[in-house]
Amino acid sequence: MAPALVGTPDVWVILDHEDGVPSKVSLQMLTAARGLAAQAGGAAVAVFCGTGWARAKEVVARFGAAGVLVSESDVFAGYQTGPTVETLAGLIGERHPWGVLFASVPFGKEVAARIGARLGLGVLADAISVAVDGERPVVEHAAFGGSLVVRKTLRSGPYLICLKANAVAAEEAPDRGAPGLEEEQVPASTSDAAKRAVVVERVSTGAAGRPPVDEAAVIVSGGRGLQDPANFSLVEALADELGAGVGASRAAVDAGWYPHSAQVGQTGKTVSPQLYIAVGISGAIQHRAGMQTAKTIVAINQDADSPIFALSDFGVVGDLFEVVPKLTEELRKRRESAG
Amino acid sequence: MEYIQAQMSLTIAVCVKRVPDTAADKILDPSDFTLERDPDESILNPVDEVAVEEALRLKEAHGGEVTVVIAGPETAFKAARKALSMGCDKAIHLSDPLLHGSDAEAIAYALSCVLRRAAYDLILCGSESTDARTSLVPPALAEHLGLPGLCQAKKVEVDGQRVRIHRDRDQGYDVVEAPLPAVVGVNWGANEPRYPSFKGIQSAKNKPVEAVSAADVGIDASRVGLAGSQSEVLGFGARSAERGRILVDDRDGQAHVRLADFLQERKFI
Ligand SMILES: Cc1cc2nc3c(=O)[nH]c(=O)nc-3n(C[C@H](O)[C@H](O)[C@H](O)COP(=O)(O)OP(=O)(O)OC[C@H]3O[C@@H](n4cnc5c(N)ncnc54)[C@H](O)[C@@H]3O)c2cc1C
Numbered sequence: 178m179a180p181a182l183v184g185t186p187d188v189w190v191i192l193d194h195e196d197g198v199p200s201k202v203s204l205q206m207l208t209a210a211r212g213l214a215a216q217a218g219g220a221a222v223a224v225f226c227g228t229g230w231a232r233a234k235e236v237v238a239r240f241g242a243a244g245v246l247v248s249e250s251d252v253f254a255g256y257q258t259g260p261t262v263e264t265l266a267g268l269i270g271e272r273h274p275w276g277v278l279f280a281s282v283p284f285g286k287e288v289a290a291r292i293g294a295r296l297g298l299g300v301l302a303d304a305i306s307v308a309v310d311g312e313r314p315v316v317e318h319a320a321f322g323g324s325l326v327v328r329k330t331l332r333s334g335p336y337l338i339c340l341k342a343n344a345v346a347a348e349e350a351p352d353r354g355a356p357g358l359e360e361e362q363v364p365a366s367t368s369d370a371a372k373r374a375v376v377v378e379r380v381s382t383g384a385a386g387r388p389p390v391d392e393a394a395v396i397v398s399g400g401r402g403l404q405d406p407a408n409f410s411l412v413e414a415l416a417d418e419l420g421a422g423v424g425a426s427r428a429a430v431d432a433g434w435y436p437h438s439a440q441v442g443q444t445g446k447t448v449s450p451q452l453y454i455a456v457g458i459s460g461a462i463q464h465r466a467g468m469q470t471a472k473t474i475v476a477i478n479q480d481a482d483s484p485i486f487a488l489s490d491f492g493v494v495g496d497l498f499e500v501v502p503k504l505t506e507e508l509r510k511r512r513e514s515a516g
Numbered sequence: 517m518e519y520i521q522a523q524m525s526l527t528i529a530v531c532v533k534r535v536p537d538t539a540a541d542k543i544l545d546p547s548d549f550t551l552e553r554d555p556d557e558s559i560l561n562p563v564d565e566v567a568v569e570e571a572l573r574l575k576e577a578h579g580g581e582v583t584v585v586i587a588g589p590e591t592a593f594k595a596a597r598k599a600l601s602m603g604c605d606k607a608i609h610l611s612d613p614l615l616h617g618s619d620a621e622a623i624a625y626a627l628s629c630v631l632r633r634a635a636y637d638l639i640l641c642g643s644e645s646t647d648a649r650t651s652l653v654p655p656a657l658a659e660h661l662g663l664p665g666l667c668q669a670k671k672v673e674v675d676g677q678r679v680r681i682h683r684d685r686d687q688g689y690d691v692v693e694a695p696l697p698a699v700v701g702v703n704w705g706a707n708e709p710r711y712p713s714f715k716g717i718q719s720a721k722n723k724p725v726e727a728v729s730a731a732d733v734g735i736d737a738s739r740v741g742l743a744g745s746q747s748e749v750l751g752f753g754a755r756s757a758e759r760g761r762i763l764v765d766d767r768d769g770q771a772h773v774r775l776a777d778f779l780q781e782r783k784f785i
Pocket residue numbers: 399400401402403425426427428429440441442443444445446456457458459460461462463464467477478479480483495496497498562
C-alpha cells in the first residue's frame with residue numbers, strides 16, 4: 178500500500194443526511210473539515226450520496242464546502258452500505274484526498290471500515306477531537322468507558338476518520354462572499370456484489386421530534402429514581418424545554434420504561450453532549466462509561482452520597498419530583514421573559 | 517467461500533472478544549500503549565454473549581454446528597471457554613505474538629484468514645466491544661471475506677438461503693436481507709443470553725479447541741501487529757475532566773433557581 182504520491186490535499190466530508198436534510202454531525206464535520214483543509218493546504222469538499230441534493234445544497238455551501246461531489250441515486254438507500262462503499266472507495270482510491278470524514282454513527286463506521294479493508298487504509302473511529310500535526314491527523318478517542326483518552330494517528334493517507342457528534346461546534350463559514358459551490362456529478366457504482374444486502378423495509382416507530390441521544394447536544398436522562406414509566410414525562414418536559422434528547426439508565430430500560438435505543442452506558446450509547454442531566458440515576462460505572470465525556474454534567478438525586486455527584490459539575494441533592502418540574506417551569510419563565 | 521446446500525443445517529462461526537471488566541482498573545503499557553490485561557479482570561465482551569445465544573438458537577432451530585472463534589493471547593481464551601460452556605460445539609483460538617498490538621482493521625484481516633478455511637453459512641459477531649467500541653471489526657471482516665455484512669441486528673432469521681435482520685435505528689429499524697453466506701453483527705435486544713449450566717461448564721472442558729498460529733492460517737505478518745497496523749497510538753491520559761462539583765441541597769426548595777442560574781451562565785438557555 179504505497180502512500181499517495183499524487184492526490185489532492187482536500188478534506189472530504191461524507192454527508193450524513195436523511196433524504197437531503199443533513200444531520201447535525203454533517204454540519205459539525207463540514208466545520209471541522211474547513212479547519213483541517215486549511216492546515217492540509219486543500220479545500221473542504223462535501224460528498225453527497227443519495228437523494229434530495231437540492232435540499233442539502235444551500236446548507237452545504239453555507240457551512241463552507243468549496244466543492245461537492247454529487248452522486249444522486251436511490252440505489253444507496255435500497256442496499257445496506259454496498260453501493261455507498263463501492264462508490265466512495267472508487268473515488269477515494271482514484272483521487273487520494275488527504276482525509277475523509279465520516280459521521281461516527283453505525284452506518285458511517287460500517288462504510289469507513291469496509292473502505293479501509295478494501296483499500297488497505299486505516300480508520301480512526303469515534304474521534305472526539307481532530308487536528309493536524311505536521312502532515313498527519315491526530316484524533317482523541319475515549320477508551321475503556323471514557324476513563325482514558327487516547328491520542329491516535331494513522332501511518333498513511335488517505336486518512337479515514339469517523340467523527341462523533343458534538344466533537345466540534347458547527348459554525349457557518351465566515352467568508353460569505355466566497356465563490357459558489359463547485360459541483361461535480363459522479364456516477365453511483367453498483368455491481369451485483371454491492372447489491373446483496375437489500376433494505377426490504379424501513380419501519381419507523383414512536384416519537385420523532387426529539388434528537389436521538391447519539392446526536393443531541395443536550396441530553397436529559399432518567400433512571401430508576403423515576404419509579405414509574407409515566408414519570409418519564411417529567412424528564413421529557415425538561416428535555417423539550419432545553420431542546421434535548423432523552424436518555425435512560427439500564428435499570429429504566431430493563432424495567433421496560435424506555436426503549437433500548439435511548440440507553441446510555443457500557444451496553445448502550447456512548448455520548449459526549451455539551452450538557453448531560455442525570456435525573457434519578459445513581460452513576461454506576463457502566464452508566465458513567467457512556468456519558469462521562471460530556472462537557473458539563475448535572476445530577477439531580479436525593480442521595481448526597483450517590484456516585485453520580487463525584488463527576489458532576491453541578492449537583493442538586495433533592496427529590497426529583499420537586500426539583501425537576503420547578504426547574505422546567507423556571508427555564509420556561511426565563512425563556513419567555515427573554516422574549 | 518462457495519455455499520453449497522448439502523442439507524438444511526447451518527455451519528455457524530461466532531467471533532468473540534475478551535475485554536477488561538469495566539469495573540477493573542485499566543493499565544496501558546507505557547512502552548507501546550497496548551493494554552496490559554489482567555486475566556482475572558477480563559470478561560467475555562457482553563454483547564458477544566448475545567451473538568453466542570443467537571448462534572445457539574439458530575442451531576437449535578435449523579440443526580448444524582457452532583464454532584467459536586477468538587483472536588488473542590492465551591489468557592483471552594477464557595472468553596471463548598464461556599461461549600463453549602453456553603453450548604458452542606468447538607473453538608478455534610488464533611494466538612500468536614505477531615498479533616500483539618493489532619488494530620481493528622488488522623484483527624479483522626487476521627480473523628478473515630481463520631474463517632476462510634471453512635465454508636461457514638453464517639458468521640456472527642457482537643455489534644461492538646466495550647473496550648475499543650469501534651464496531652469496525654464486523655464490517656471490515658465482511659469486506660475481507662467478500663461477504664455482505666448485516667450489522668446492528670436486533671433480530672436474526674434464517675430462511676432457506678437467506679438471512680434477514682432487523683437493523684436497529686433511532687426511532688425504528690430497517691429490515692435487511694442478504695443471501696448466505698453473510699456476516700451478521702448482533703446487537704442488544706436480539707435475545708436474553710442463557711447462563712452456562714453446570715453440565716455446560718463441565719463439558720466445555722472436553723470440547724475440541726484448535727489452536728492456530730498466524731502462519732497456520734496464512735496470515736501475512738506485515739499486515740498485523742503494531743507494525744502492520746495503520747493506526748498508531750501517540751499517547752494517552754486519564755480523563756482529567758475537572759468537574760466543578762458544586763453541590764446544592766434543595767432543603768430550602770430553591771435549588772432549581774441556582775441550577776437555572778448555572779445553566780444560564782453556561783449559555784444552555
Ligand atoms: C455488564 C453490565 C452492563 C451494564 N450496562 C449499563 C448501561 O449501559 N447503562 C446503565 O445505565 N447501566 C448499565 N448497567 C447497570 C448498572 O450497573 C446499574 O445497575 C444501573 O446503571 C442503575 O441504574 P439507575 O442509576 O437508574 O438505578 P439505581 O442505581 O437504582 O439508582 C437510582 C437513583 O435514583 C435516586 N432516587 C430515587 N428516588 C429519587 C427521588 N425521588 N429523587 C431523586 N433521586 C431519587 C437514588 O438515590 C439512586 O441514586 C450494566 C451492568 C452490567 C453488569
